[in-house]
Amino acid sequence: MKNITYLLILLSCLLCSCKQFLDIDPPKSSLVQESVYQNDETATAAILGIYSSMAGNGYAGGGNNSITAIAGLSSDELTGFSTALQEFYTNQVSLTNGTLKSLYLGTYQNVFAANAILEGLSAKSGVTPPVKSQIEGEAHFVRAFIYFYLTNLFGNIPLQLTTDYRVTRLTPLSSTDKVYSQILTDLKTAEGLLTDVYPSTEKVRPNLSAVQALLARVYLYRKDWINAEKYAGMVIAKSGKYSLPALNDVFLKNSSEAIWQLFPTANANTREGGMFILTNTPINVTLEQSFATSGFESNDKRPINWIKSFSNTKGTWYHPFKYKVRSSTTVSEYSMVLRLAEQYLIRAEARAKQNDLDGSIADLDKIRGRAGLLLIRDLNPGINQTNLLKAILKERKTELFSEWGHRWLDLKRTDQASTVLAPIKMGWQDTDVFYPLPADEINRNPNLN
Known part of the structure; x- marks a missing residue:
């Protein structure tokens, strides 16, 4: 338990450092990697940290800043009341919208964490082969899941597959086709690594069925x-x-x-x-x-x-x-x-x-x-x-x-x-089907223009 608590502190620091990882050099991760991948227990805590972050984070947590809320507002099923949410309801989302920024940064924080796990397991690991396969499969799945939503919400996006800030800080936009290609690569990799046995007694970690379910959606x-x-x-x-x-x-x-x-x-x-x-x-x-x-x-x-x-x-x-x-x-x-x-x-x-x-x-x-x-x-x-x-x-x-x-x-x-929303959303334009990238991210990375 002490090892896991110490690890979660390290992971928390790493996640905080990646809030602006498109522009800022994250701290050297060797200490974190050595701590995370020294045994099965600490490596498992790393992947659990992503799920904890998702559940407590805006985009996946089910709260006001979640995909459930803002995408529901953007369609014809929900009505919003706060100023920030009204922008999604009217489909007039500004580049400086705080909810938009929270969603964008939250997703990329978890992408960063998944990338860190994959890099750590491939570089050095005291993790046993079965646990390593399980965690690698989950990390590939989570990365695919997040990129599915990023490209469907924003369209062309930066495709981050590394934690190296020298690469991520200037990564150009990738087309939806390229992002989907990576999503399928990740899911097919996960399909070969995971089994139908849930790694815990509950359904809170993805198994092979989760991979197959997401593959079905992606192919649709x-x-x-x-x-x-x-x-x-x-x-x-x-x-x-x-x-x-x-x-x-x-x-x-x-x-x-x-x-x-x-x-x-x-x-x-x-x-x-x-x-x-x-x-x-x-x-x-x-x-x-x-x-x-x-x-x-x-x-x-x-x-x-x-x-x-x-x-x-x-x-x-x-x-x-x-x-x-x-x-x-x-x-x-x-x-x-x-x-x-x-x-x-x-x-x-x-x-x-x-x-x-x-x-x-x-x-x-x-x-x-x-x-x-x-x-x-x-x-x-x-x-x-x-x-x-x-x-x-x-x-x-x-x-x-x-x-x-x-x-x-x-x-x-x-x-x-456009057919459904133009009659009920004043000022609707065909381009409203995608959210804009946050202004701060565009300012940090000139390749996003």
């Missing part, structure tokens, strides 16, 4: 329908490991649907619960009223179980209620990152794109059935490809709302952002 976004279907199918086939529980059980810790979750920090429940659940007039984010009240089919159980309202003399607002606990020291919920329902929807879309309409309907009906809806096979068995794809996109909106910006990314990847 890249319009590689064959591989999207293949990898989603790999996860779905593990029926003894993952299943679709009742709606109110989905977001519990170690839920049967969970593929990867983040353990909350500070011995509390999720920041999503703390952010979304209203006990007073909202100051952060709420659901768009039209979505909450009329965005679901009749008899859909999801708005009953996953949406609540709050009223006072000033008005009535609606908020996500997927996480049921706003504040409690008894931890019953973990923050969901990857879950089985998304895999059914990925495979449904991939199958529809390949004109396997029966297979697509079967997958879509898995999600509709749990929600208490009439099945497509009974309601409209002769549905054509175009209408089936529309039904899948709608189902993604009603199933995955207020989770990791799925709706925002769906509108962009299907080229529907």
Whole structure:
């Protein structure tokens, strides 16, 4: 325990030093590397440090500065109240927006930490081979996961694969295609290193299924329908490991649907619960009223179980209620990152794109059935490809709302952002689909202009 405490102090210093690592030389890391990679225990603490940082960090922590919040605001599912959040809601994000800067720096801090782990394990290590493979696989996965969001939110970005400041401080922008190529390289590497056994008794560290789930999503976004279907199918086939529980059980810790979750920090429940659940007039984010009240089919159980309202003399607002606990020291919920329902929807879309309409309907009906809806096979068995794809996109909106910006990314990847948002967002421009890079980073690195 003393070794881990000492290590976490060193890692904390290293992470603080990389807040401006695009411009500033990080401290010499030899002492840190020697401490981190002297045995299995300390090396494991290094990768756990990344997950702790993610859970407590703005972009992944589920709070006001999270991808869940700002991407939801950028689409048509959330409404924001603070000045900084209003910029995302109106899609007029300034280069000096503090939330934007927090998101950008937070993601690159964790990229830096993943790079440091990969460099440390390859340079010198007292870590046993099985643990080394596990940690390397996780580091490759985490780096791919973060770059997936960076390139989808910002477009062209600096692709950092080293901790060497002489390289990172002047790294030019890489195209989305190049970033995706690296994402696939990292995920395929992780696929060869990880197994389906979770390294702990909980689902708070990624395993092979998490890699396959993210690969399915990446291939879907890249319009590689064959591989999207293949990898989603790999996860779905593990029926003894993952299943679709009742709606109110989905977001519990170690839920049967969970593929990867983040353990909350500070011995509390999720920041999503703390952010979304209203006990007073909202100051952060709420659901768009039209979505909450009329965005679901009749008899859909999801708005009953996953949406609540709050009223006072000033008005009535609606908020996500997927996480049921706003504040409690008894931890019953973990923050969901990857879950089985998304895999059914990925495979449904991939199958529809390949004109396997029966297979697509079967997958879509898995999600509709749990929600208490009439099945497509009974309601409209002769549905054509175009209408089936529309039904899948709608189902993604009603199933995955207020989770990791799925709706925002769906509108962009299907080229529907302008069609959907221009009528409801004053001043919308096609270029609003990407956030600007923070002004401070552009000023530090002339190659970002």
